[in-house]
Amino acid sequence: MKRLDFYRSLAIPSERRILFMVLDGLGGLPHPATGLSELETAKTPTLDRLASAGEVGLTTPVLPGVTPGSGPAHIALFGYDPLEYQVGRGVLAALGVAADLRPGDVAARINFCSLDADGNVSDRRAGRIGDEIGAPLAARLDALPNPDGFEITVRHVKQYRACVVFRGDGLEGNIGDTDSQHTGVPPLAPLALDAGSARAATLAADFVERAAKELSDQSAANGVLLRGFDGYAPLPSMEDLYGIDAAAVAAYPMYLGVARLAGMEAHGVDDSPAALVEKVQELAAKDFVFLHYKATDSRGEDGDFDGKVAEIEKADAVLGRLAAEFDVVMVTGDHSTPSRMRAHSWHPVPLLIAGPDARAQAATGFGEQACARGGIGQIRADEVMPLVLAHAGRLRKFGA
Amino acid sequence: MKRLDFYRSLAIPSERRILFMVLDGLGGLPHPATGLSELETAKTPTLDRLASAGEVGLTTPVLPGVTPGSGPAHIALFGYDPLEYQVGRGVLAALGVAADLRPGDVAARINFCSLDADGNVSDRRAGRIGDEIGAPLAARLDALPNPDGFEITVRHVKQYRACVVFRGDGLEGNIGDTDSQHTGVPPLAPLALDAGSARAATLAADFVERAAKELSDQSAANGVLLRGFDGYAPLPSMEDLYGIDAAAVAAYPMYLGVARLAGMEAHGVDDSPAALVEKVQELAAKDFVFLHYKATDSRGEDGDFDGKVAEIEKADAVLGRLAAEFDVVMVTGDHSTPSRMRAHSWHPVPLLIAGPDARAQAATGFGEQACARGGIGQIRADEVMPLVLAHAGRLRKFGA
Numbered sequence: 012m013k014r015l016d017f018y019r020s021l022a023i024p025s026e027r028r029i030l031f032m033v034l035d036g037l038g039g040l041p042h043p044a045t046g047l048s049e050l051e052t053a054k055t056p057t058l059d060r061l062a063s064a065g066e067v068g069l070t071t072p073v074l075p076g077v078t079p080g081s082g083p084a085h086i087a088l089f090g091y092d093p094l095e096y097q098v099g100r101g102v103l104a105a106l107g108v109a110a111d112l113r114p115g116d117v118a119a120r121i122n123f124c125s126l127d128a129d130g131n132v133s134d135r136r137a138g139r140i141g142d143e144i145g146a147p148l149a150a151r152l153d154a155l156p157n158p159d160g161f162e163i164t165v166r167h168v169k170q171y172r173a174c175v176v177f178r179g180d181g182l183e184g185n186i187g188d189t190d191s192q193h194t195g196v197p198p199l200a201p202l203a204l205d206a207g208s209a210r211a212a213t214l215a216a217d218f219v220e221r222a223a224k225e226l227s228d229q230s231a232a233n234g235v236l237l238r239g240f241d242g243y244a245p246l247p248s249m250e251d252l253y254g255i256d257a258a259a260v261a262a263y264p265m266y267l268g269v270a271r272l273a274g275m276e277a278h279g280v281d282d283s284p285a286a287l288v289e290k291v292q293e294l295a296a297k298d299f300v301f302l303h304y305k306a307t308d309s310r311g312e313d314g315d316f317d318g319k320v321a322e323i324e325k326a327d328a329v330l331g332r333l334a335a336e337f338d339v340v341m342v343t344g345d346h347s348t349p350s351r352m353r354a355h356s357w358h359p360v361p362l363l364i365a366g367p368d369a370r371a372q373a374a375t376g377f378g379e380q381a382c383a384r385g386g387i388g389q390i391r392a393d394e395v396m397p398l399v400l401a402h403a404g405r406l407r408k409f410g411a
Numbered sequence: 412m413k414r415l416d417f418y419r420s421l422a423i424p425s426e427r428r429i430l431f432m433v434l435d436g437l438g439g440l441p442h443p444a445t446g447l448s449e450l451e452t453a454k455t456p457t458l459d460r461l462a463s464a465g466e467v468g469l470t471t472p473v474l475p476g477v478t479p480g481s482g483p484a485h486i487a488l489f490g491y492d493p494l495e496y497q498v499g500r501g502v503l504a505a506l507g508v509a510a511d512l513r514p515g516d517v518a519a520r521i522n523f524c525s526l527d528a529d530g531n532v533s534d535r536r537a538g539r540i541g542d543e544i545g546a547p548l549a550a551r552l553d554a555l556p557n558p559d560g561f562e563i564t565v566r567h568v569k570q571y572r573a574c575v576v577f578r579g580d581g582l583e584g585n586i587g588d589t590d591s592q593h594t595g596v597p598p599l600a601p602l603a604l605d606a607g608s609a610r611a612a613t614l615a616a617d618f619v620e621r622a623a624k625e626l627s628d629q630s631a632a633n634g635v636l637l638r639g640f641d642g643y644a645p646l647p648s649m650e651d652l653y654g655i656d657a658a659a660v661a662a663y664p665m666y667l668g669v670a671r672l673a674g675m676e677a678h679g680v681d682d683s684p685a686a687l688v689e690k691v692q693e694l695a696a697k698d699f700v701f702l703h704y705k706a707t708d709s710r711g712e713d714g715d716f717d718g719k720v721a722e723i724e725k726a727d728a729v730l731g732r733l734a735a736e737f738d739v740v741m742v743t744g745d746h747s748t749p750s751r752m753r754a755h756s757w758h759p760v761p762l763l764i765a766g767p768d769a770r771a772q773a774a775t776g777f778g779e780q781a782c783a784r785g786g787i788g789q790i791r792a793d794e795v796m797p798l799v800l801a802h803a804g805r806l807r808k809f810g811a
Contacts, residue, residue, distance in 0.1 A: 040768065040770055040771075041770065041771050046773060048770075069786075073809055074417070074794075075790060075797050075798050075801075076418075076794075076798045076799075076800055076806055077418075077421065077801070077806060077809050078806065078807070078808045078809065079808065079810060080808055080809060080810035080811040082810045083809055084810075093809075094417060097810070099811075100811035103811065239811060349768070352768060354808075356768065356801075357798075357806070358768075358770055359786070359788075379770060379786065380772060383784070383785065383786040383788070384784050388788060389789070389790075
């Protein structure tokens with residue numbers, strides 16, 4: 012029996028509300044001067060209190076040694092095997108902006124780019140144009156007439172980023188990127204990587220050509236690069252699996268996209284702690300709220316140790332205003348982003364689960380070292396969701 | 412997607428050099444008088460320093476409760492699933508002495524033995540004859556004429572031990588040992604355990620008969636016992652999987668054999684710390700050096716607690732002379748060999764990984780108890796290799 016089917020067979024209703032809070036890139040590495048990580052350095056009264064009242068441990072996002080992107084890392088945290096459910100960036104981007112996606116659609120990420128007179132890419136991000144230019148250009152591409160029998164939708168994402176959805180019979184998304192990641196060379200043709208994807212690749216090539224014509228009046232954003240092609244196949248939803256009415260609150264489209272993939276009702280908000288708190292408070296009728304906090308990862312990628320410490324403290328304050336409204340509180344990261352490495356990493360991620368049935372340990376705060384000695388031990392990220400369900404009283408006894 | 416294929420898909424080059432040091436039978440049990448294991452008793456300044464600067468944990472060689480032989484234990488440490496890649500002792504022995512092995516060959520271990528006038532085994536090791544007798548006898552068996560259509564190669568291993576390789580069409584190696592493990596009875600016939608192995612079993616029976624004739628001028632070593640039959644199927648190499656140029660340094664053929672199985676360039680040296688150090692220093696061009704230290708296991712099997720402590724200290728000194736030449740240093744054992752048990756055991760084995768991206772923990776030395784509280788947690792031995800690759804910067808990010 013497949014693991015998810017097994018858990019589905021155990022699911023029962025419960026009144027206990029779950030806060031599922033992800034501090035992006037939470038895990039870190041020790042500062043050489045102090046031996047303490049960003050999380051261990053931050054003053055986090057709420058996290059420390061919940062860690063002491065609850066259980067702590069470490070999660071491995073995908074497999075030992077594997078550094079995950081945000082997509083597979085969140086898919087795992089939501090309880091799905093990240094190797095079984097691999098979802099392309101195009102699909103996540105389209106879901107992120109709530110593009111209407113149906114099974115069988117093929118989606119890709121768009122970067123507006125600059126092409127020189129010879130057709131070579133001179134800037135892969137079109138001079139980092141802002142929303143005021145990117146949004147209307149995406150609307151113009153969306154308005155291009157559809158080829159016979161197909162429907163092509165373009166949605167703006169942010170700045171120079173957009174996404175495109177191809178709809179029609181016989182489309183599959185195993186197609187290579189047109190972005191070679193280099194400048195001074197022309198974009199690649201969209202290459203079908205299997206026979207079933209030939210039709211979609213032809214459609215994409217035609218779209219790229221028509222987009223460049225439409226954008227020929229632009230100085231910077233006069234071309235498009237496509238990447239992350241994928242066909243859309245929805246995941247079994249949290250509603251289907253566990254009977255949970257789940258909502259997501261996040262400031263960035265990517266995280267709204269991955270939440271929609273799991274069937275959550277996704278709420279985009281401004282990128283501020285106050286906006287996150289307010290939106291979560293509005294969702295009092297939901298069984299489960301996934302709350303995504305982005306800036307911890309951003310400061311880690313900047314290499315800004317102190318900045319990441321400050322963002323962890325802000326996230327702690329957000330949690331302080333919300334924790335009392337939930338019965339079960341889970342806090343972890345999707346992956347580590349040590350500021351020393353300025354990048355995502357494979358290091359295991361601190362995890363805490365607090366609730367009425369927690370085996371309290373009086374953990375010495377919430378940090379990598381305390382979690383390494385924690386009662387949950389080291390688990391795979393896709394084991395977090397069943398533990399949270401158990402704490403919420405949502406899994407019945409197995410067998411007599 | 413299979414695990415190794417997944418890791419292969421993430422492999423990227425790196426300049427960071429890896430020292431992969433295995434102290435055979437490293438794990439132990441506490442001395443009743445002190446409560447400290449052999450490793451915890453030994454003075455190990457280099458291991459302690461690397462443990463504090465690095466990460467520690469425990470490895471389970473195969474599965475919980477399973478006591479491994481050296482073959483599966485090393486196969487797991489090199490990153491292969493030891494249940495999927497089961498390799499017979501004959502193949503490991505032949506690889507150990509660098510016999511020319513090709514896919515489809517069938518290999519077996521030979522013990523020279525003593526047979527009495529009735530053809531019963533009177534000594535399973537032929538009075539433990541030395542190399543000066545064993546080597547020329549192996550050469551004589553190697554020089555026997557080949558049967559039509561087949562090629563039989565015999566190579567000396569050590570003392571009374573040799574190996575034989577059968578080559579030809581239609582050979583398979585699912586064949587029972589001829590060594591009954593008893594004296595006073597005749598050797599068993601080599602029994603084909605499936606239909607595909609019938610031809611090789613007949614060939615082996617004929618070889619045993621002709622060997623006894625050839626050895627009839629000997630008083631002690633007048634017969635051969637065969638065991639560990641297996642067909643040779645090479646593992647995907649470290650070069651194929653990860654693009655790593657790997658070398659092995661070991662004093663005993665078995666460990667050179669298992670290193671060759673993983674595609675390493677294997678260097679046999681004298682059984683002395685100085686020889687190990689010198690050879691590793693010669694391999695400065697290699698990405699990865701597997702260094703095998705044998706005597707820790709031997710003293711454990713002798714039941715010699717203090718002797719094992721002394722060997723751990725010698726190994727620490729070897730590491731002290733080499734660690735600075737590598738970016739990433741991994742130290743563990745293939746299994747535990749508690750001197751109290753005088754045998755291999757199933758107990759998890761101390762592990763340390765030091766490198767520029769280690770999550771330093773200020774572990775209190777390198778020992779079983781410190782490792783049980785370590786940040787790596789308890790992992791399977793076949794997860795060590797991906798972690799080491801990650802520390803070396805050899806695995807790219809998975810997904811967007």
